[in-house]
Amino acid sequence: MKIQIFDQKDEMGAAAAAAGITKLKETLAEKGSASIIVATGVSQFQVLAVLAESDLPWNKITAFHLDEYVGLPITHEASFRKYLWERFVTQLPLPPAAFHFLDGEGDVEAECDRVSELIASTTIDVAFVGVGENGHLAFNDPPADFETEKPYLIVDLDDACRQQQLGEGWFPDFDSVPSRAISMSIRQIMKSTSIICTVPDERKAEAVKNATLGPVTPAVPASILQNHPDCQLFLDTAAASLR
Numbered sequence: 001m002k003i004q005i006f007d008q009k010d011e012m013g014a015a016a017a018a019a020g021i022t023k024l025k026e027t028l029a030e031k032g033s034a035s036i037i038v039a040t041g042v043s044q045f046q047v048l049a050v051l052a053e054s055d056l057p058w059n060k061i062t063a064f065h066l067d068e069y070v071g072l073p074i075t076h077e078a079s080f081r082k083y084l085w086e087r088f089v090t091q092l093p094l095p096p097a098a099f100h101f102l103d104g105e106g107d108v109e110a111e112c113d114r115v116s117e118l119i120a121s122t123t124i125d126v127a128f129v130g131v132g133e134n135g136h137l138a139f140n141d142p143p144a145d146f147e148t149e150k151p152y153l154i155v156d157l158d159d160a161c162r163q164q165q166l167g168e169g170w171f172p173d174f175d176s177v178p179s180r181a182i183s184m185s186i187r188q189i190m191k192s193t194s195i196i197c198t199v200p201d202e203r204k205a206e207a208v209k210n211a212t213l214g215p216v217t218p219a220v221p222a223s224i225l226q227n228h229p230d231c232q233l234f235l236d237t238a239a240a241s242l243r
Helices: 009-031 042-053 080-087 108-120 159-167 186-190 202-213 221-227
Strands: 002-006 034-038 061-065 067-069 098-100 126-129 152-156 180-184 194-199 231-236
Touching (some): 009 034, 009 126, 009 194, 061 108, 108 152, 202 221
Parallel strands (some): 194 231
16 A cells, blocks of 8 residues: 655645546557546545546546445435536536446346446446544445445444534534445445545544554554555545554
């Protein structure tokens, strides 16, 4: 795991995006097409903005959605589909080759099967991810399932995860935060050729310390990134303060 630390969040996000852009240009030169995973949340604001402003040929790039709440309508301010549509897809100069959103409404088991089938036949070249305050990776809260081969699964969100979503201002009160989500599995994330992980803020410093300096354990889901052959971790000084 390569770790880089920046004084400013925007600088951190821009560097993470630049690293991903470099990887994607190499892949496109070699294969003519590429596939990515995109995440949401505060950590991805600048990453997605810089990606959207790049000169990448988006009509040759397929994107997969990392996770989504169960039962939350796309019109809700916290909807990840809404976030990605407004902050990323509509900002691209060219429509992507495909963008596989996760629909958390309706039959979510069928939705997991649908997107799992799509990603199972795809090599993910770059995964853009973050880490939660409880050490989660995607919505795989501790103790995470390190063994399942399912690309996408339905997960229960623990109280720490839900409290983070409330604290970030996405919901008016704790009871409004959904208790379940569709999440890409740990093993599916780890199949990505390259992983670009961006983590800002002091509130995530404990998770960063445990994920980078502690043992690889389902109790700290993001610790699995230590085992990836090409993972770059981008931190601001606050997130890195306990290292």
